[in-house]
Amino acid sequence: MNAMPGMGGAARIVSIEGIARRFPGLTVFQDLWFHVDRGEFVCLVGHSGCGKTTILNILAGLDVPDEGGVLVDGREISGPSLDRAVIFQGHALMPWLSALENVAFAVSCRNPGWDKARVRDAARAALARVGLTQAAERKPAQLSGGMKQRVGIARALAVEPKLLLMDEPFSALDALTRGTLQEEVSRLVTEAGQTAFMITHDVDEAILLADRILLMTNGPEARVAEVVQNTLPRPRARANLHHMPGYHPLRDHIMDFLITRSRTLAGKPPEGWDSRRPPVVVPAEA
Structure with a gap:
């Protein structure tokens, strides 16, 4: 090439x-x-x-x-x-997981050697950056459209990608x-x-x-x-x-x-x- x-x-x-x-x-x-x-x-x-x-x-x-x-x-x-992390038009969250668990899943995929406490701490920090500390335990059905997209943003940034799409x-x-x-x-x-x-x-x-x-x-x-x-x-x-x-x-x-x-x-x-x-x-x- x-x-x-x-x-x-x-x-x-x-x-x-x-x-x-x-x-x-x-x-x-x-x-x-x-x-x-x-x-x-x-x-x-x-x-x-x-x-x-x-x-x-x-x-x-x-x-x-x-x-x-x-x-x-x-x-x-x-x-x-x-x-390369993607934020889609739709929130693309897993509906059976809480906001915290959605972000934690991405963090654990990026850092498979981390223990559960460290993963959850990183996920909480990511949610805090987008102003969702109080909504961490809510599932997507309990969130507004804007809050769902905030979770998606937190999830994407939490894996520290080289490129955000x-x-x-x-x-x-x-x-x-x-x-x-x-x-x-x-x-x-x-x-x-x-x-x-x-x-x-x-x-x-x-x-x-x-x-x-x-x-x-x-x-x-x-x-x-x-x-x-x-x-x-x-x-x-x-x-x-x-x-x-x-x-x-x-x-x-x-x-x-x-x-x-x-x-x-x-x-x-x-x-x-x-x-x-x-x-x-x-x-x-x-």
Whole structure:
């Protein structure tokens, strides 16, 4: 497998190298190249049908590309791993276990040599980080939607993964809960120095969370058309995001892509297009 041009150094933890996913009569995406650096938060944005969830599943080891390869920390992935934790759209909790037991199960899988007390202490600490100390003994049926997702976040972070993968984890929540959890995830990921990759339809969510935003053209034969550098300073809060200098040029650029260019750039790329180096734009500096 050929390395991505410019690749090298300990900073790069994920390298997507020329992957494609095809089904009979349909190429969802092809010749897809991008990377994620250590400690970086990257969001992938695009319309339904461009293959966002398929890309995340490939990164999680739940699907395989038809071409190309995926390197995580310098090694080609060959299936699921606790080095790559996933937070799904649904909470994906085991309903017969309490919140504490759901997190403890993940901790014990990561640390099979730990005794039961140490595992439970680590699980309690993880729940405390997401504000669920008082709900530790409740089962999922006794938790609200937002609390279930908090358990899922605690479980994912408790295994200390090299890469945190998020599949629109807040899309089913009400607006108030969604905003609160977005800010909590931003804080937790920053505090832990966690590398994160997230797919989303929510432009403001991407602006709030991401260091870089990958914009995909419409499918079929989708590709990453632009890499948007988010220069808005951290910490960012949903309540004042729209007051930050540079917010409106950034949002307008992404919205213009989704409304117009994602469609006009779809299919055959422009002449001279280098899929390994999609354009990097910094609209906040425009």
